[in-house]
Amino acid sequence: MSNNLRFKTSKFIDETYRVSFKFNNKTYFGFKGDTLASALLANGIHLVGRSFKYHRPRGIMTSGSEEPNAIIQLHDNSSRTEPNVRATEVEIYEGLVASSQNCWPSVNFDVGGINNLLSPILPAGFYYKTFMWPASFWEKYEYFIRKSAGLGKSPKVADPDIYEHNYIHCDVLVIGAGISGIMAAKIAAKNGFKTLLVDEKSYLGGSSIYDNSEFSKINNQLTCSWLEKEINEISKLENLEIKIRTSVAAYHGYNFLLARESLTDHLPINQRDKKVRHRLLKIRAKKVITATGSIERPLIFDNNDRPGILLSSAIKKYIDLYGVACGENNILFTNNDTAYETAMSLIQRGIKINAIIDNREQVDSKICYEVEKNNIKIYKGFSVVDTYGYRRINKISIMKLSKDGQTVIGDKTKLNCDCLGLSGGWTPAVHLFTQSGGKLKFREEDQVFIPDVYPSDQISIGSCNGDFGLEEVIKNTLSSLKKFLNIDNSEYKTVEIISVLNQSKRNIWLLPSDKSIGKTKSFVDYQNDATSKDIKLALREGFRSIEHVKRYTTTGMGTDQGKLGNMHALGIISETAGTKMGEHGTTTFRPPYTPLTFGTIVGRNVGEFFDIFRRTPIHDWHVKNNAEFENVGQWKRAWYYPKENENMHQAVQRESKAARDSAGILDASTLGKIDIQGTDASEFLNRVYTNAWSKLAVGKCRYGLMLNEDGMVYDDGVTTRLGENHYIMTTTTGGAANVLGKLEDYLQTEWPELDVYLSSVTDHYATISVCGPNSKKIVSKVIPDLDFSDEMFPHMSFKNAKIGNIKCRVMRISFTGEQSYEINIQANFGKSVWERCMDAGKDFNITPYGTETMHLLRAEKGFIIVGQDTDATLTPIDLQMDWIVSKKKYDFIGKRSLYRSDTIREDRKQLVGLLTENPEEVLEEGAQIVSDVKKSPIEMLGHVTSSYYSPNLKKSIALGVLKSGKNMLGQKLIIPMENKNINVIVADPVFLDKEGKKLNAKL
Amino acid sequence: MFLINCPFCGEREQSEFKAGGEAHIVRPKQPTELSDDEWAEYLFMRKNIKGVQFERWNHIHGCRKWFNMVRDTSNDQIKAVYKMGEKPPVK
């Protein structure tokens, strides 16, 4: 460790606690309290990465979440690896492993550095312009571009950490625990507001907590001492909850905010097991106080990106908070007083400052004289025009600025340094404010955007509101809080402030150079390697809106969203285009403020909790009997039951054959069931189904088709009349919730006069369907008391019955074309009744079948599946189901649409059957139907919707939709596939037992 | 995310609700009497205003009641909520 860079003066660093960590495979030491950045700097390391496009060496630039350069990969090749982490935010712990990203083979020698030499041919929009032509080549280019432009590596194995989501409700949320945030939290809590104070850092107090300057005092105490007492006091307040390491990611409307609380990232890996890593806080606050502070601006000049160039405020923080000197020969470059505070911090510890370069001609505040007194040369009215040194800055050259600041004049002077601090003034951190929908205004005097119109009950205080001086911050915080919280007592009776900083500033967005702009590299967005030259090029090419310039040059498009450079981009645009700041818009800051891991976003919803799934009451039986499952909506449905070495095809063929030859059994519990009661129930069904219901006798069942108001088929199912004013409707499995919603909608909004009550009973009943020529014998054994004779219990009727003491409903309805009985029983008896059926069916080879066989059996009969054979573009007429559309009924949902000019067209796509010329050839569902493959482009006439090999018909069958299909019966068409054309013949969609003899067949 | 004051339940999170398009479009009593154009007007034509808009909302994960909302789509301010069949309390 380079001892001369560490100063044993900081109370934030525990020097008794040494921490070892690895960076780029080398072991280093730091202390507890260090960030990775401060520990690296203490070891004399500035170069930590390569830039994105030109692969230029880059160093640590800042000391916080705004860091654009020091983006590293943590724990490479481990399950906990994480890319794009800011070294300035990582608190070091024993065993930390970090590495540079975006460089190969190493950060010191990088092959991509060739891009820097090629940079004259890599201007803004280069990729778009060069690689987009010819369009078909993009895929080839992309491979190489992606390979050379890496932004870290994603983990390859499951994340071992636990993440949580929490809801928080509070009266007042204070974001940012700097001096104004601390005061606000205290005032709010002491006035009875339930308050939450959050800060992204590991400590409270912001930059004031290490402000030990004699030049700014509160009540005659050092700012840091005064603030420490305040923090001590608020930590005891009952009404106040304080969360550190908590970064607000998003500020949505109605004061709904998302924040990430980091709980274990600062702990050694072996102490993280079974602990929650991050908590995503979903905060609903009545009032929000934003005190997010401000971010120092860099200055934009040629080669302003070398390692060793930092923000001046970062240099101050590294020495004051971490006791680390960033360099031994420092130069500060500024356009305002801030850099002089940094100078005083360095002077106090005897760290050498070679010079201060100040854009201003007049430098006259007390702190500047104080710095000058220490024999530090101040170059007033000068600007840095270039820097030197490849892996670390070693020299700068400076020139005098012209009066208007547009050019540099006189001789060039070279000055040695190993660290250059930049201060271009401050940018209020308005990111969260704008996310919430707030409107900004531009303040000319110091060229900042500040909050103007608040969209919700919120306020910005402190430097994020554009108050930069200590006196201003405290005074304005107190007065605006009184108003905002509507209180008299501010808790701060007398606050006396001494502050000697002067707010004068000479703002030049792009500093002039002695070279032509084409020969300079003045970086505006460090992370994305966007330079002032790129922005000017975009303007020359006609881009004006900041949103367009941003995308064309990629300025502000990095993981840091351009926290440092966006203002300069706006400034350069307005200067070049000769317009007012903000006239071309300000960039939109989008959530998250700092990146979130996917783990944080999904929380506990991983693995089996990723999505909800529903199981039928008979599910365990299916599992035990080797079923494969398919997802239908949220349901897990038995798909098929393979025996021994059967594949799916073999299992389905066996199941289908058994169902028609003897008996099959299906778990139909997932079908939607809606209980409908009320004196107007019949009238209601008349209005929602296409067919008539009034005359359906009690105890009878009827198939119904439901349309949308546009005439397209929406759902179908059998509805049974249980009593005079009582029906039970079944819906498709996937459509159940939507059908109920639609029916409720009509009842509540269009027909509130109807006396009808709906309730979903899908989960209340298990539904077991026994079908096949032997089905009657089987159900008779299960329910011996019920008369199953065709006379007493004909097709499409229903009976109440009992199995033991348990009431059940039995419907004789069929979706297979076979004789079929559906037993509906209270869900918790479902499994045992299923087992009884299996027992009773033993002698009849009763065969459980899944959804695949069900689909095959109904396809043989030409029964549609809504959502498979239909897609919301087919009317019942298109489906050749004219028979179910009542001509007599005055109205039903969708009726009027059935004779719109479009729905009566003859050449609409219509449902047909398809038979392959070769009966062994099974079509692919979704395949196109054409008549002529030689024509170009080939006209698509329709597509295959369902396709199976039928073991009962011993041939391939398919359903499809086909233009004018009704009139094409018997025609030969072609299904073109990747390597062959399949000939098909248009057929009747009913392939088996068109007369319906099987429904009443006796074995 | 909005906080919506359901007329039946009170203030709840937006995630409990479902938006249901423009409000105060009454289903014609005699659809069969309408021309294609008149029916299309009812069926397809919806306003999409930047500004104050009358909307239908459903408290789908709550009381499941439909109600109306007046919302300024430019800033998402909810001006009023009221029950189906009631007259809008604001213009």
Ligand SMILES: [Zn+2]
């Ligand atoms: Zn409600």
